[in-house]
Amino acid sequence: MQHSGDTKQKQFEMPDAVDELLAGLVGNRQTMQRQAATIDEIMEKSNNTLIHIESQNKALAPTTAAPGAQKLVNVKPVCKQALVKILENFKQLVQQNSEKRDDKHSVLDGVLACRQRVEHLASTVRKLVALCDTVHQLKTHQEDLDAEDEDLS
Structure with a gap:
């Protein structure tokens, strides 16, 4: 019991x-x-902060170039190599993804994955642009300070 x-x-x-x-x-x-x-x-x-920083940097950037002229940027060879490597790796990643695609994955899954990669790359590019603009402002500010120091001497 x-x-x-x-x-x-x-x-x-x-x-x-x-x-x-x-x-x-x-x-x-x-x-x-x-x-x-x-x-x-x-x-x-x-993202909104980065966009705001970009717009502020663009507003503060000197507009000495003609409207139709291209903006030339001097980039160190190391930076060029890094950018080329990033682009090549992205290209390989996209190719590998398309080669691995089989019946298990739908086209929609591939599109969504690519969209996420593109958003990530866009975010990274915005950060790089903001960083470049900041470095440019710092360089300009330092040049101004150096010019003032020369004037005082």
Whole structure:
């Protein structure tokens, strides 16, 4: 008799454990959703900040060139090599992705993956442009300071 009482008690404990597990999963899911929303907000703010910095830098940049003239930039050979390497690696990545594509993956998955890569590259390019503009401003500021020092001497 006592054995059947233990079995009933275990049967009542099991649904409680499952309910607790499910409640924990729901709580974790909600936490992950809040974290994802927070991360999305941070990413949006950082992108907006970068866009604002770019627009400020473009507004502050001297407009000495003619409207139709191209802007020439002197780039060190090391930078050129790095950019070429980045572009080659991206090209290889896209080729590998298209070669690996089989019936398991739909075209939509490939498009979404490429879109994510493009967004990542666009974000990286914005950061590089902002960095270049900042370096240009620092260089201009240093040249101005050097010119003032020469005038004072």
